[in-house]
Amino acid sequence: MDRGETAGATVQLRRRVRASAEQVFDLWTKPDLMVRWMSPYPGAVDCKASSDLRPGGAFSLVMTSAESSREVSGTYVHIDRPRKLVFTWVGPLTNNVNTLVTVELTPRGDETDLVLTHERLPTSAIVEGHTRGWGHILDHLADTVSKDL
Amino acid sequence: MTKIEARKEAVARTARLDAVFAALADPTRRAIIERLSRSEARVTEIAEPFQMSLNAVSKHIRVLEASGVVARHKEGRDHILSINTRSLDEVDGWIERTRGYWEERLDAMERLLHELKTENKSGRKDRKHGSR
Numbered sequence: 001m002d003r004g005e006t007a008g009a010t011v012q013l014r015r016r017v018r019a020s021a022e023q024v025f026d027l028w029t030k031p032d033l034m035v036r037w038m039s040p041y042p043g044a045v046d047c048k049a050s051s052d053l054r055p056g057g058a059f060s061l062v063m064t065s066a067e068s069s070r071e072v073s074g075t076y077v078h079i080d081r082p083r084k085l086v087f088t089w090v091g092p093l094t095n096n097v098n099t100l101v102t103v104e105l106t107p108r109g110d111e112t113d114l115v116l117t118h119e120r121l122p123t124s125a126i127v128e129g130h131t132r133g134w135g136h137i138l139d140h141l142a143d144t145v146s147k148d149l
Numbered sequence: 150m151t152k153i154e155a156r157k158e159a160v161a162r163t164a165r166l167d168a169v170f171a172a173l174a175d176p177t178r179r180a181i182i183e184r185l186s187r188s189e190a191r192v193t194e195i196a197e198p199f200q201m202s203l204n205a206v207s208k209h210i211r212v213l214e215a216s217g218v219v220a221r222h223k224e225g226r227d228h229i230l231s232i233n234t235r236s237l238d239e240v241d242g243w244i245e246r247t248r249g250y251w252e253e254r255l256d257a258m259e260r261l262l263h264e265l266k267t268e269n270k271s272g273r274k275d276r277k278h279g280s281r
Contacts, residue, residue, distance in 0.1 A: 013255060036261050
């Protein structure tokens with residue numbers, strides 16, 4: 001794996017899916033579609049989603065079972081349907097610290113290449129501006145993060 | 150009680166991970182880690198290949214020590230640095246969990262795409278699934 005570049009703070013996955021980029025993009029952003037695949041808790045779990053699709057807008061995914069309730073939430077940072085979606089992500093998986101997810105979609109005929117990048121953001125790295133590859137996204141992020149606080 | 154302890158442990162782990170990731174976010178510090186992953190070394194040996202003052206390198210080393218990635222012990226007058234592989238294993242754990250999580254979610258996403266296709270074929274009137 002390319003450890004040197006990413007310094008271990010980034011996870012990246014690639015998929016080619018049989019659908020248009022628009023359709024895939026909507027799966028990520030439309031609540032009625034989000035609830036049908038985003039929850040990692042199968043079976044008798046009630047899943048509710050909300051999405052305010054604009055930069056700085058919030059989304060959430062609340063998964064409730066008889067025993068417990070879990071929530072994943074975040075803020076949209078960059079929206080460019082159907083090519084790119086960037087959002088912050090906080091949930092059980094991230095130990096409830098802010099992380100950044102980027103979904104990039106590239107049409108390939110009837111199919112679409114999806115690249116998902118999940119970056120963990122150490123707060124100090126944001127402050128020091130050391131983390132690379134985020135470009136202007138960092139500026140947006142600094143805004144949304146400071147709004148959250 | 151145990152729930153609170155588990156929560157404390159999770160918070161502590163998060164803080165540790167944040168410190169490790171912050172430590173890894175700098176190219177000089179990554180180079181130091183790479184050097185130490187080959188063998189332990191004196192502070193002066195670590196500083197040698199870098200075009201910066203010993204003071205500047207020492208600062209990076211202090212960040213690495215604070216994060217728990219690098220440990221220091223004394224042998225006579227020498228300060229010897231070594232890598233704490235456990236702290237890096239924790240990072241690996243996060244990466245594996247995250248990768249596993251998204252692999253499963255993307256599988257589910259593809260299954261849903263397949264379902265939506267079949268639903269569309271079998272008539273869209275009796276279904277409501279946010280088609281535009």
